[in-house]
Amino acid sequence: MKVRLNENGFISLSGDVDIYSVGEFREVVEKRISNGTPEIILDFSELSYMDSTGIGVLIELRKQTIETGQKLIILNPRQNIKKIMALTGIDNILEIIENKKI
């Protein structure tokens, strides 16, 4: 997994989020949460793979942002990742925005 912090505040992820990289994924986003940014935007357009390890962390991160009053937004997830989000039901509780160009 690769992480790019964009000037516009987006966190762009590419590669795979799995049991190996999920710790780094959590760390990067938690850092952004603790900065107090009102909207944490995770750009998934280049993310090619995510499994339940990433889903578990997204659930935790959502809980944290609700407690702090911040917003967690997922941008442009690919079809295979949308499928896993739908299977687990987290597409119902997360804000997902599609077709938005940076």
Place this chain on the structure above:
Amino acid sequence: MDIIKQILPGKPEYVSLVRLSVTSIANQMGFSIEEIEDFKVAVSEACTNVILYGLKDENSHYEVVFKVEESTLSISVTDNGKGFDPKSIKMPDLMGNQVGGGFGLYIIKSLMDHVEINSEEGTGTSITMVKNLLITNEV
């Protein structure tokens, strides 16, 4: 039937290797891109469960066996850990109150055509995941 075996250290960094293997095998058999994605997730979930819950100690290994038939790919992931009762696994709570576990098996069952879990306390767990190739008229 062709059989391919991989023995892997119970370490997170090697799960991607199993994804590469299943991608190559399933692609060669003619599975679609979406089906290959399903395989990648299913095998990763099984390997992740082994690493999180199925290892005797940190030096333990586990085995992945791919059985390739004309129109069926079957993958078994076997560990020698402490085993579990598959009925005891519940779906996690989306509110984040009981994070971890649960999703993996649910996802595997949703993505594969057939799933069999054999687990015995003290001897380990084996999960077999099967998906059939839909025969089309494509040449």
